[in-house]
Amino acid sequence: MAWNEPGSGNNNDKDPWTGKPKRNSPPDLEQAIRNMRKKLKQMFTGNNSSQQPSGPSDNPPFKVNGMGVGIILGVLLALWVLWGIFIVDPAEQAVIVRFGKYVGSVGPGPHWIPRIIDNVYTINEQKISNYTYAAEMLTQDQNLVAVSVAVQYRVGNAQAYLFNVVDPVESLKQATASALRQVIGHTNLDVVLTSGREQIRQQVQDLLTKILARYNTGLLITDVALLPAKAPEEVKDAFDDAIRAQEDEQRFVNQAQSYAMQVEPNAKGQAQRLLADAKGYQQQTILRAQADTAQFLALLPKYQSAPAVTRERMYLDAIESVLSNSNKVLIDTNSNNMFYLPIDKLLQNSAKTPAAFPAPAAIPAPAAPAPAVPFTSPVINNNDTNNMGINTDAANLGRLQGGYSQ
Numbered sequence: 001m002a003w004n005e006p007g008s009g010n011n012n013d014k015d016p017w018t019g020k021p022k023r024n025s026p027p028d029l030e031q032a033i034r035n036m037r038k039k040l041k042q043m044f045t046g047n048n049s050s051q052q053p054s055g056p057s058d059n060p061p062f063k064v065n066g067m068g069v070g071i072i073l074g075v076l077l078a079l080w081v082l083w084g085i086f087i088v089d090p091a092e093q094a095v096i097v098r099f100g101k102y103v104g105s106v107g108p109g110p111h112w113i114p115r116i117i118d119n120v121y122t123i124n125e126q127k128i129s130n131y132t133y134a135a136e137m138l139t140q141d142q143n144l145v146a147v148s149v150a151v152q153y154r155v156g157n158a159q160a161y162l163f164n165v166v167d168p169v170e171s172l173k174q175a176t177a178s179a180l181r182q183v184i185g186h187t188n189l190d191v192v193l194t195s196g197r198e199q200i201r202q203q204v205q206d207l208l209t210k211i212l213a214r215y216n217t218g219l220l221i222t223d224v225a226l227l228p229a230k231a232p233e234e235v236k237d238a239f240d241d242a243i244r245a246q247e248d249e250q251r252f253v254n255q256a257q258s259y260a261m262q263v264e265p266n267a268k269g270q271a272q273r274l275l276a277d278a279k280g281y282q283q284q285t286i287l288r289a290q291a292d293t294a295q296f297l298a299l300l301p302k303y304q305s306a307p308a309v310t311r312e313r314m315y316l317d318a319i320e321s322v323l324s325n326s327n328k329v330l331i332d333t334n335s336n337n338m339f340y341l342p343i344d345k346l347l348q349n350s351a352k353t354p355a356a357f358p359a360p361a362a363i364p365a366p367a368a369p370a371p372a373v374p375f376t377s378p379v380i381n382n383n384d385t386n387n388m389g390i391n392t393d394a395a396n397l398g399r400l401q402g403g404y405s406q
Helices: 029-045 066-083 158-162 168-186 189-193 198-216 235-303 307-325 341-351 383-388 394-404
Strands: 083-089 092-098 099-108 110-112 116-123 129-139 146-156 219-226
Touching: 029 394, 066 083, 083 092, 083 158, 092 158, 092 383, 099 158, 116 158, 129 168, 146 198, 146 307, 158 189, 168 198, 168 219, 189 235, 198 219
Parallel strands: none
Antiparallel strands: 083 110, 092 099, 092 116, 129 146, 146 219
């Protein structure tokens, strides 16, 4: 059967390709469009679907009444209002422009702008971005070194970032290269490779911040990290040896400082102890001298009244103090009195300083001494002693009175 052959009318037509019965065909597209157009016409013109259009044409011209215009305008107005609502995140800053001119900035939260008239640009001011720059450059001592620096930055002023500079990030790259070359060009190679990295990093960050502030790019530098510098491959071995030597030097310096920190406190402690002993001995000597002076001043009135007796008494006291510390015993052989020697005391002294002593024997007692003159401690005028610089406290006077009174 041919393709265009009409069917037999019994709904048993078959597909010429497969021989199976034909399926129902999809609805006509043109008919669907005509139905939709008719429904829209009824909605805006108010015509009843049962009314048939008059006239020879099946598709009369489309007419819209006042209610339809109002509905359309209301829908468009609602869409325009909803279109103007936008929300700014907590880390963002929104810049509003009106016909391309800056009119203000808004912070986080919901906002509304009249679209088509105003436009909004949202910038994340808390996002940290990274940029790395590496190049070979000359140092102050005319040496070539490969230096790398990593820069972290963020947007600090959204308005300046959008409108002051054509490409702020490219300006940052050029400023980084300029700042790094300027700092390296004023630094020796040894400082760049060893101990000057922190100083170079700080100088690059300060200089880069000043350049960006001068151009008002709206970018803020948060951190600058100077990566380890490398010497050219041709002289790498020599520079490695130099670096190892400098590291050894620093290690020896640290060891010397550690030893000094251990020895210095001990030496200071010994010095303080010697000073304290010296001050104590000085104070002791001064007090002893003041006590001796007070003693002689107390004897002065008696000496003036009886010089011979007082002189004899002072002489005997001095001889007694000298002989009390001696291991030798002096005996008056012309005396008929008998006395015993302190053998135990002599043996103790002989153990310290060996000496030969005569065997103890009965020795005649010496003649009776001349009668002693009573002695009383004189009254000392405090005003006189104070003028002479003498300490007249009660303890010293009591000791003097106990030593010279009978």
